[in-house]
Amino acid sequence: MSFDAHRCPNGHVTYPGHTRCPECGEHQETTIDLSERRGEVITWTHSTATPPGVRQPNTLAIVEFEVEETSVRAIGQVTSDDVETGDMVEPVYAEELRDPDIGIKEPASQEWDGYRFEPV
Amino acid sequence: MDVAVIGASMTKFGEREEWIRGLLSQAGDACLDDAGVVPGDVEHLYVSNMSSGEFEGQTGIMNALAHDLGVMPAYSQRVDQTSSSGGAGIYAAWQSVASGASDMTLLVGGEKMTHKTTAEATDIIASITHPVEYKHGLTLPSFAGLTARHYLEKYDAPRESLAKVAVKNHKNGLDNPHAQFQKEVDLETVLDSPIIADPLRLYDFCPITDGSAALMLCPVEMAEEYTDDYAVISGIGGATDTHVVHERDDPTVMGGVVDSAAEAYEMADLDPEDVDVAELHDMFTILEFLQMEGVGFAEQGEAWKDVEAGRTERDGDLPINTSGGLKSKGHPLGASGVAQGYEIYKQLVDEAGARQVEADVGLACNVGGFGNCVITTIMEANA
Numbered sequence: 001m002s003f004d005a006h007r008c009p010n011g012h013v014t015y016p017g018h019t020r021c022p023e024c025g026e027h028q029e030t031t032i033d034l035s036e037r038r039g040e041v042i043t044w045t046h047s048t049a050t051p052p053g054v055r056q057p058n059t060l061a062i063v064e065f066e067v068e069e070t071s072v073r074a075i076g077q078v079t080s081d082d083v084e085t086g087d088m089v090e091p092v093y094a095e096e097l098r099d100p101d102i103g104i105k106e107p108a109s110q111e112w113d114g115y116r117f118e119p120v
Numbered sequence: 121m122d123v124a125v126i127g128a129s130m131t132k133f134g135e136r137e138e139w140i141r142g143l144l145s146q147a148g149d150a151c152l153d154d155a156g157v158v159p160g161d162v163e164h165l166y167v168s169n170m171s172s173g174e175f176e177g178q179t180g181i182m183n184a185l186a187h188d189l190g191v192m193p194a195y196s197q198r199v200d201q202t203s204s205s206g207g208a209g210i211y212a213a214w215q216s217v218a219s220g221a222s223d224m225t226l227l228v229g230g231e232k233m234t235h236k237t238t239a240e241a242t243d244i245i246a247s248i249t250h251p252v253e254y255k256h257g258l259t260l261p262s263f264a265g266l267t268a269r270h271y272l273e274k275y276d277a278p279r280e281s282l283a284k285v286a287v288k289n290h291k292n293g294l295d296n297p298h299a300q301f302q303k304e305v306d307l308e309t310v311l312d313s314p315i316i317a318d319p320l321r322l323y324d325f326c327p328i329t330d331g332s333a334a335l336m337l338c339p340v341e342m343a344e345e346y347t348d349d350y351a352v353i354s355g356i357g358g359a360t361d362t363h364v365v366h367e368r369d370d371p372t373v374m375g376g377v378v379d380s381a382a383e384a385y386e387m388a389d390l391d392p393e394d395v396d397v398a399e400l401h402d403m404f405t406i407l408e409f410l411q412m413e414g415v416g417f418a419e420q421g422e423a424w425k426d427v428e429a430g431r432t433e434r435d436g437d438l439p440i441n442t443s444g445g446l447k448s449k450g451h452p453l454g455a456s457g458v459a460q461g462y463e464i465y466k467q468l469v470d471e472a473g474a475r476q477v478e479a480d481v482g483l484a485c486n487v488g489g490f491g492n493c494v495i496t497t498i499m500e501a502n503a
Contacts, residue, residue, distance in 0.1 A: 014364075014367055015252075015367075016250065016251075016252045016364065022362065022367065042270065042371070043266045043267070043269045043270040043273070043371065044266065044269065045262055045265030045266045045269060045317045045318050045319075045320075046265075046315065046317070046318040047257070047259060047261065047262035047265060047316075047317045047318075048314070048315055048316055048317070049238065049239070049242060049259070049261055049316045049317070050239070050242075050257055050259070051239050051240075051242045051243035051246055051257065051259060052239050052240065052243055053257075054257030055257065058256075058257045058262070060256060060257075060258065060262055060266065061266075062266055062366045062371070073366045073367065074252075074366065075252070075253060075256065075258065075365070075366040076256045077256050077257070085269070085270075085273055097255045097256050097257070098255060098256070098257050103243050103247075103254075104174065104243050104244055104247050105247060105254060109251075110251035110254070110255065111251065111255065112255050113255075114252070114255055114256065
């Protein structure tokens with residue numbers, strides 16, 4: 001799978017995508033794949049009180065990517081518990097980020113694969 | 121039409137035997153008595169609740185409560201705005217009276233949660249997140265950890281300042297007989313408690329709680345038929361911020377707090393300096409800083425200095441969370457915003473007992489999600 005940020009005709013970029021651009025209300029028309037890019041950790045946490053089906057501890061980070069003269073942020077699991085603000089990371093694909101069959105959400109209602117962040 | 125609050129009630133918050141119908145009925149019944157209103161005079165009934173279906177499999181609770189309290193044929197509606205369902209209920213109840221649609225509106229908020237494990241309750245609450253957040257196991261506490269780290273690093277604030285919010289609110293809760301915890305904690309206990317979402321620890325978080333609270337609203341012109349002491353809702357505002365939390369330009373700014381407060385101040389024709397007492401949504405200690413800044417009590421990045429200086433203590437010049445806040449009082453989701461209204465009302469009509477402070481203007485800020493939906497309410501004493 002790709003790791004798509006979405007762009008509207010006015011150059012605003014979001015991850016994930018939305019029906020209308022949250023900034024200007026235009027339809028988002030193009031995508032930018034973040035999976036081959038490096039990003040910078042803005043902040044992170046070790047979450048220890050995790051819900052059913054989620055790894056424990058669950059180290060999470062908000063990561064900022066530079067794209068086409070702007071930036072876009074994404075959130076996700078970190079592959080290592082050893083991470084600091086300002087670290088550079090790259091996306092690594094994982095088939096199943098949490099067990100879809102245990103949580104409250106209907107398994108078919110959303111995707112469960114995605115990208116973790118690996119410090120480089 | 122100006123809207124008055126003429127009565128209020130709340131149940132004991134904590135681990136309760138009653139299920140959602142029983143909790144709502146207790147608070148609703150007590151509120152009718154407190155206001156001196158007979159059931160047949162209630163024209164609108166709003167029930168603030170996030171997830172009775174998910175927590176206990178009971179839906180349609182607004183109609184169940186209308187029947188149990190004998191207020192038929194009153195119009196009834198359940199109000200869900202996640203953690204800010206209570207504030208949204210105040211908004212709906214205020215609208216019903218201000219518009220002239222109802223001359224007597226009962227608002228009851230409640231949630232039954234403690235029969236679930238912490239992990240199950242956390243998952244029900246985390247189901248408000250976007251799928252790209254949920255699949256990574258994001259929870260509300262983890263958003264708090266991510267935000268707290270960013271705040272401390274960006275503003276060079278000491279970790280202890282967050283712990284002092286917990287210490288203060290537990291101290292205030294000592295004098296609240298309805299609070300889940302009437303237990304003082306010291307700084308070391310907070311700082312040594314287990315990590316939940318680094319840098320935040322167990323005592324930075326509110327507990328999981330059962331409970332209910334209620335308010336009675338009517339036109340100001342009718343209030344004096346019932347009581348000499350009432351409060352007036354002089355300003356109220358509601359706003360949304362992004363659903364996806366990481367899409368906010370500055371993670372330390374809650375846009376919904378800023379926007380809803382601006383709307384409430386404008387309606388009330390008041391400024392932040394006019395507020396004498398406030399209830400803020402301290403689901404996590406860091407949220408008290410973000411709301412102090414968002415509603416204009418402190419400059420961006422400086423709320424921690426006011427906490428360090430003791431300004432927000434009960435004997436400080438701006439007491440915050442005299443009730444003990446969500447931190448010590450507990451956080452039964454749909455009840456919390458209504459219980460904030462209960463505390464402000466009690467402060468304004470001089471019925472807050474040992475918690476009483478000198479106050480003519482009170483503000484409540486009720487936050488849903490991680491700042492996703494916010495209601496700010498300003499009340500003034502009638503005298």
